[in-house]
Amino acid sequence: MPEFVPIHLLYLAIAIALEVVANVLMxxxxxxxRKGPAVAAIACALAAFTALSYAIEGIQLSVAYGVWGGVGLMATAVLGxxxxxxxxxxxxxxxxxxxxxxxxxxxFA
Structure with missing residues (x-):
């Protein structure tokens, strides 16, 4: 794993935010x-995966994906x-x- 660079945390935060927005739009x-929110949801989901792909360049996949899914789920539940x-x-x-x-x-993984 390459040396930790804080930009990867920013990419992870962006991926989480985009995932939550995609869920609300769905x-x-x-x-x-309703086609407008549907197309926007798909675009946000694709952008979220793109940001996640940048995040895992500097964060372990298991950690990044776990945080992305867990925090995204909690934020989506609160917004719901x-x-x-x-x-x-x-x-x-x-x-x-x-x-x-x-x-x-x-x-700690």
């Missing part, structure tokens, strides 16, 4: 019936609650907590 597309009034039961909160723990443990 919801707004109503099952891809804020923007769409979605709610989680206790088991959902437990699951989010376990994901957060897993992401923190990946730092």
């Amino acid at each position: 919801k707004l597309s109503h099952g891809f019936e 609650m804020v923007m769409f009034g979605e709610r989680l039961r206790g088991s959902g909160w437990l699951g989010l907590g376990l994901i957060m723990l897993g992401v923190m443990l990946m730092k």
